[in-house]
Amino acid sequence: MDPAPLRELRLVDADLLLTVEGGDVWIEGSFEARGEGFCDRCSDPVTLRLGKAFRTILTPKSRGPEGAVSIELHEEDLDVGYYDGTGVETNDILWEQAALEIPLRVVCSESCRGLCPVCGKSRNREACSCVAGGPPGPFDILKNLKGEKE
Numbered sequence: 001m002d003p004a005p006l007r008e009l010r011l012v013d014a015d016l017l018l019t020v021e022g023g024d025v026w027i028e029g030s031f032e033a034r035g036e037g038f039c040d041r042c043s044d045p046v047t048l049r050l051g052k053a054f055r056t057i058l059t060p061k062s063r064g065p066e067g068a069v070s071i072e073l074h075e076e077d078l079d080v081g082y083y084d085g086t087g088v089e090t091n092d093i094l095w096e097q098a099a100l101e102i103p104l105r106v107v108c109s110e111s112c113r114g115l116c117p118v119c120g121k122s123r124n125r126e127a128c129s130c131v132a133g134g135p136p137g138p139f140d141i142l143k144n145l146k147g148e149k150e
């Protein structure tokens with residue numbers, strides 16, 4: 001599994017309870033995972049903790065649409081999936097749930113100020129005196145003068 005944008009994702013703890021009822025597999029579980037990545041803004045290493053409790057139901061693929069209809073009679077907030085007649089891979093279930101929790105962007109903190117585009121220093125660690133966009137060069141000044149005349 002590709003944990004992007006994380007570099008690595010490990011399951012730390014997991015709990016699964018499977019109940020088979022009329023060919024449907026009811027799954028109740030929870031997991032805790034630890035992800036490693038780099039901050040999207042400042043590139044600092046970031047450790048993330050992911051985890052949640054979930055409930056899902058798997059119905060045999062061979063049953064077709066009618067199988068799904070009977071599931072709709074159950075609770076609405078239940079995830080519904082399908083499984084091949086051969087069985088259910090519990091590891092896959094956990095990874096699938098973990099994958100859903102991976103954020104689209106990883107940041108070390110919501111208030112991360114990122115890297116200075118001029119000097120490249122982390123603005124979280126030191127306040128540099130760079131002006132965004134850099135000091136105006138002679139050509140910029142010419143441009144401005146020209147703009148004023150027109």
Ligand SMILES: [Zn+2]
Pocket residue numbers: 039040041042043044107108109112113114
């Ligand atoms: Zn950051």
Ligand SMILES: [Zn+2]
Pocket residue numbers: 116117118119120121128129130
């Ligand atoms: Zn700077």
